[in-house]
Amino acid sequence: xxxxxxxxxxxxxxxxxxxxxxxxxxxxxxxxxxxxxxxxxxxxxxxxxxxxxxxxxxxxxxxxxxxxxxxxxxxxxxxxxxxxxxxxxxxxxxxxxxxxxxxxxxxxxxxxxxxxxxxxxxxxxxx
Amino acid sequence: xxxxxxxxxxxxxxxxxxxxxxxxxxxxxxxxxxxxxxxxxxxxxxxxxxxxxxxxxxxxxxxxxxxxxxxxxxxxxxxxxxxxxxxxxxxxxxxxxxxxxxxxxxxxxxxxxxxxxxxxxxxxxxxxxxxxxxxxxxxxxxxxxxxxxxxxxxxxxxxxxxxxxxxxxxxxxxxxxxxxxxxxxxxxxxxxxxxxxxxxxxxxxxxxxxxxxxxxxxxxxxxxxxxxxxxxxxxxxxxxxxxxxxxxxxxxxxxxxxxxxxxxxxxxxxxxxxxxxxxxxxxxxxxxxxxxxxxxxxxxxxxxxxxxxxxxxxxxxxxxxxxxxxxxxxxxxxxxxxxxxxxxxxxxxxxxxxxxxx
Numbered sequence: 001x002x003x004x005x006x007x008x009x010x011x012x013x014x015x016x017x018x019x020x021x022x023x024x025x026x027x028x029x030x031x032x033x034x035x036x037x038x039x040x041x042x043x044x045x046x047x048x049x050x051x052x053x054x055x056x057x058x059x060x061x062x063x064x065x066x067x068x069x070x071x072x073x074x075x076x077x078x079x080x081x082x083x084x085x086x087x088x089x090x091x092x093x094x095x096x097x098x099x100x101x102x103x104x105x106x107x108x109x110x111x112x113x114x115x116x117x118x119x120x121x122x123x124x125x126x127x
Numbered sequence: 128x129x130x131x132x133x134x135x136x137x138x139x140x141x142x143x144x145x146x147x148x149x150x151x152x153x154x155x156x157x158x159x160x161x162x163x164x165x166x167x168x169x170x171x172x173x174x175x176x177x178x179x180x181x182x183x184x185x186x187x188x189x190x191x192x193x194x195x196x197x198x199x200x201x202x203x204x205x206x207x208x209x210x211x212x213x214x215x216x217x218x219x220x221x222x223x224x225x226x227x228x229x230x231x232x233x234x235x236x237x238x239x240x241x242x243x244x245x246x247x248x249x250x251x252x253x254x255x256x257x258x259x260x261x262x263x264x265x266x267x268x269x270x271x272x273x274x275x276x277x278x279x280x281x282x283x284x285x286x287x288x289x290x291x292x293x294x295x296x297x298x299x300x301x302x303x304x305x306x307x308x309x310x311x312x313x314x315x316x317x318x319x320x321x322x323x324x325x326x327x328x329x330x331x332x333x334x335x336x337x338x339x340x341x342x343x344x345x346x347x348x349x350x351x352x353x354x355x356x357x358x359x360x361x362x363x364x365x366x367x368x369x370x371x372x373x374x375x376x377x378x379x380x381x382x383x384x385x386x387x388x389x390x391x392x393x394x395x396x397x398x399x400x401x402x403x404x405x406x407x408x409x410x411x412x413x414x415x416x417x418x419x420x421x422x423x424x425x426x427x428x429x430x431x432x433x434x435x436x437x438x439x440x441x442x443x444x445x446x447x448x449x450x451x452x453x454x455x456x457x458x459x460x461x462x463x464x465x466x467x468x469x470x471x472x473x474x475x476x477x478x479x480x481x482x483x484x485x
Contacts, residue, residue, distance in 0.1 A: 013151060014454050018272060018332045018333060032151060032243070034152045035309065115332050
């Protein structure tokens with residue numbers, strides 16, 4: 001069986017590395033992107049089996065990218081896990097839990113999540 | 128002759144493909160004040176603990192922090208936002224430093240972070256070379272699991288961002304103007320989000336260990352950046368992975384103290400690559416060391432993270448060799464024999480769901 005290819009998109013480079021280290025230890029191949037536009041370009045170049053997507057990012061945020069992917073026939077079936085850094089909802093922004101839950105993402109998780117739980121979610125969506 | 132050969136080697140590397148230095152991006156925190164402290168003849172980390180605890184009690188975020196101890200004393204570097212600098216200065220002034228000789232330097236600074244470094248010394252080499260060519264002397268440096276950060280003079284920060292676009296390429300912004308557009312409007316929302324994290328026990332994604340490392344500490348003149356860049360380039364060619372890096376100014380900004388750790392090499396590759404840089408004071412720790420890193424949301428921005436780590440070490444009787452906190456990680460170096468005790472101490476204060484070893 002070929003390795004699953006997972007794209008991690010987050011503007012926190014340390015989180016990208018931590019998640020990538022965990023996924024690689026589970027036998028996955030990992031792509032890395034550091035904002036929404038780079039993530040979008042990366043998806044065009046190689047279709048991932050799953051995307052782990054941060055919400056707040058420069059240029060194109062996770063909500064917008066997720067909506068675009070789910071509206072596109074070619075990418076709508078790629079599972080998307082949204083990760084948000086909003087510890088508590090920040091009322092002055094649109095990045096609230098309610099907004100996150102209303103997206104079409106396959107799962108929506110508040111940071112920080114432990115990597116083993118994240119793997120369980122990823123693994124269940126892959127299978 | 129040796130020097131000439133090495134300089135040529137650098138030029139060849141520079142003329143080669145830049146693809147090895149294609150990075151994901153860089154970030155800058157513009158308006159900060161950096162404090163460099165050298166406490167001569169002091170090996171007690173309680174000074175750093177007192178300082179970090181006082182900063183934490185005043186809820187001063189620390190976007191950058193370094194700490195290191197050698198037989199000559201301890202080296203502390205910390206950065207706060209400009210508007211909080213007076214408050215930080217008062218805290219520094221109020222602490223009793225006992226009989227130690229303390230040298231303090233203060234500068235208006237910006238924190239520039241490039242990522243990912245992939246543990247390749249070549250990335251640090253290219254960054255230092257770019258600084259050297261533009262007469263930029265970092266007051267301090269630190270790596271995180273993915274990024275290398277440098278504290279630079281505020282007035283040279285714009286020049287520094289421009290200087291990155293020669294030795295490095297960035298996949299999504301090809302010019303400094305692209306990058307500026309990408310950063311617009313981010314700072315305010317980030318501050319709100321950082322303020323939203325108020326957990327009593329900070330949660331990390333995991334505690335990651337790198338075991339069996341060689342530790343080198345180097346004291347060099349701040350003006351010798353190009354030589355340091357050359358050393359990193361030589362080490363990259365020798366296949367060494369840069370696992371831990373902090374540097375701090377000593378006595379103003381005339382000298383830099385580096386703490387570097389690499390996976391243990393059976394032969395002394397590091398010294399072999401020092402070449403003619405023998406005027407430097409280089410010391411290799413005879414015992415292997417281990418480095419840990421913890422990544423949590425905005426760890427490099429929030430108050431209390433460094434204080435909590437130092438407190439749990441103090442309570443467990445652990446003396447760290449060096450600590451660095453930047454971007455979203457806090458990292459440290461300890462003696463190899465202390466890995467278990469350190470893991471337990473950290474687990475007592477931080478919410479650590481997983482421990483990984485490399």
